[in-house]
Amino acid sequence: MRFELLRQRVERAELRVAGCLDQAHAHRHRFGLVWRHSWSPARIVVAGLLSGFLAGRAEPLSRIGGMRWLQMLGTVSSLLTTLQAASAAEEAAQGADAAADAADAAQQAASGQPAAAPGATAARAEPAGPLHPPSPAEAATEMSER
DSSP: OOHHHHHHHHHHHHHHHHHHHHHHHHHHHHHHHHHHHHOOHHHHHHHHHHHHHHHHHOSHHHHSOHHHHHHHHHHHHHHHHHHHHHHHHHHHHHHHHHHHHHHHHHHHHHHTOOOOOTTHHHHHHSOSOOSSOOOHHHHHHHHHHO
């Protein structure tokens, strides 16, 4: 095969992967929203009662000491809190980006320059990189290096 044909196939494959990543991110975000909105107070109470009943009825749990059970519950609650904080940080970052774009547009309008397309300033300012936001550990590392 010719090199040009291989290069075109690779470019098409990269575009498909980027599209699938965007679609997966959109589906994950939509799932998170639906998950949070579906937990009404009545459902939370019913889930708590049901899990308490099942925990009381399970024979293997009687062999586990009460302290270990409480440690496990504390670990799970910490995990859920961390996930909620990461989700809130992601939403705040998106809101900050939108506010920065709006401020740039307002500044350009005030100075009389024609407004650029939304996201054009972000495309110029950020180098081409991964399509997903960095993990919290990577973000913390970047902030501490500055």
